[in-house]
Amino acid sequence: MKTWSDIASIQPLVARMLTNSLAKQRVSHAYLFQGNRGTGKKAISMVLAKSIFCRHKSGEEPCQQCKDCQRIESGNHPDVHWIIPDGQSIKKEQILHLQKEFTYTGMESNQKVYIIEDAEKMTANASNRLLKFLEEPSKQTTAMLLTSNSQAILQTIRSRCQIMGLKPLNAANLQRQLQEEGLSPSNARLISALTNNITEALEIGHDDWFANARKIVVQLTEVLQSKPEEAMLFINNQWMPHFKERQQMQRGLDLLLLWFKDIVYSFVDNEEAIVFINEKDKLSQASLHWSKQETTDALQRILEAKRKLEQNVHPALAMEQLTLHLKR
Ligand SMILES: [Zn+2]
Numbered sequence: 001m002k003t004w005s006d007i008a009s010i011q012p013l014v015a016r017m018l019t020n021s022l023a024k025q026r027v028s029h030a031y032l033f034q035g036n037r038g039t040g041k042k043a044i045s046m047v048l049a050k051s052i053f054c055r056h057k058s059g060e061e062p063c064q065q066c067k068d069c070q071r072i073e074s075g076n077h078p079d080v081h082w083i084i085p086d087g088q089s090i091k092k093e094q095i096l097h098l099q100k101e102f103t104y105t106g107m108e109s110n111q112k113v114y115i116i117e118d119a120e121k122m123t124a125n126a127s128n129r130l131l132k133f134l135e136e137p138s139k140q141t142t143a144m145l146l147t148s149n150s151q152a153i154l155q156t157i158r159s160r161c162q163i164m165g166l167k168p169l170n171a172a173n174l175q176r177q178l179q180e181e182g183l184s185p186s187n188a189r190l191i192s193a194l195t196n197n198i199t200e201a202l203e204i205g206h207d208d209w210f211a212n213a214r215k216i217v218v219q220l221t222e223v224l225q226s227k228p229e230e231a232m233l234f235i236n237n238q239w240m241p242h243f244k245e246r247q248q249m250q251r252g253l254d255l256l257l258l259w260f261k262d263i264v265y266s267f268v269d270n271e272e273a274i275v276f277i278n279e280k281d282k283l284s285q286a287s288l289h290w291s292k293q294e295t296t297d298a299l300q301r302i303l304e305a306k307r308k309l310e311q312n313v314h315p316a317l318a319m320e321q322l323t324l325h326l327k328r
Contacts, residue, residue: 001043001177004051004061010173011040014164018044019060022051028162030134030143032119034150035166038198041146044166045115046072049080052113052142081114085121092125099133102141110140119145120152127154134160168196178205186278190214193258193275194251209248216242217255218279225289228327235323240316249315253306253322260298263287267295301325 001007008015014033021027031048033041050062050069062069071077081101083094098114116122122130134143134157145161147153169177171192178188178198183205191201191210204210216238223234243249258275265273266287276283290298305322309315 001040002047002064004047007040007044007047010169010177011044011166014044014166017164018048019051022048022060027052027142029138029141030145030161032145032147032150032153032158032161032163033166034147034163036148036168036197038196038200039166039168041166042117044164045144045146048142048144049077049113049115052111053077053079079112081112083114083116085118088121090116090118090122090126092123092129095122095126095129095133099129102133102138111142112138112140113142113144115144115146117146119147120149122153127157131157131160169198171196174198174201178202181205186276189277190255190258190275194254209242210251212242213248213252214255217252217259218276218282220256221259221286222282224323224326225286231323231327232320235319239319243315246309246315249309249319250306253302253309257299257302257306259283259286260295260302263290263295264292264299267292298326 001010004015004019027048033044035041047062049072050064051057051060053068053072054062054066055068056063056066064070064073068077072080075082081098083090083098086094102112102114116130131154143161145153145157150158150163174196175188175192178192178201179185181202183191183202187205191204194204195201220231220234220239223231239252243252262274262276262279262283263286265271266283271280274280274283301322305318308318308321
């Protein structure tokens with residue numbers, strides 16, 4: 001995610017708007033990039049900063065090689081300032097320090113860029129300081145505020161920024177990116193069905209717990225099919241010890257839900273939609289075992305178990321009730 005064409009693959013609209021502004025030399029004084037974790041806020045600010053400073057651009061694409069590009073990449077550019085929360089918040093002193101730095105002209109050009117990550121974490125004092133700063137825009141300064149919650153930012157600050165809303169990633173895009181990051185196609189496929197957040201997806205993908213969770217879910221479906229009388233034992237001995245926390249149990253049920261959806265896709269020969277792509281043999285066996293009605297019932301029961309977990313029903317109880325319904 002280093003180039004405008006990378007960005008365009010996940011945020012086409014924002015990439016087009018920003019490269020247009022660059023081409024017309026109409027970069028705003030302040031941007032507010034708003035989007036969930038993993039939607040590309042940091043990557044966009046990075047490439048925008050490079051495009052502002054790089055002197056060897058091809059079109060609006062920064063070269064990635066020159067001193068400016070490399071120093072921005074490593075966070076060491078003298079005229080590009082990153083502000084991140086100091087502990088839980090961004091404090092007034094951090095904004096004051098920034099202002100002080102900015103009273104000097106740019107070290108190597110007159111251009112200056114500052115990027116505030118998690119901008120919603122500014123204290124009231126920090127916000128007021130920043131507001132003063134934004135009220136006296138200088139031609140050569142570009143501010144980029146990054147946030148997952150723009151409602152938590154002062155309206156007076158927001159109104160001085162060009163607001164760029166970033167879209168959640170769609171599953172196909174996310175899957176492709178996860179594979180580029182080294183995940184196997186089957187894991188990338190499955191995980192992109194669970195979340196649209198790339199950071200979270202990568203965490204899941206590198207987690208042994210998840211790999212085992214996936215195995216246990218498939219094993220449970222096999223036990224339900226071939227030895228239903230042992231299903232309860234399997235829940236007590238295998239499932240519960242692995243899905244200890246409520247969150248983990250929700251994840252396990254999400255996987256089980258995807259499995260039964262895959263059975264539905266097998267019924268209707270929609271191979272494209274299947275997410276357990278490494279288990280197609282087992283899925284076709286499953287589609288012989290379960291009737292359409294039973295599969296639909298199973299999907300409803302799993303959703304019901306998920307709701308019970310949210311309503312603080314004891315996890316073991318919710319899981320036992322679900323298993324009783326599934327093993328008939
Ligand atoms: Zn460059």
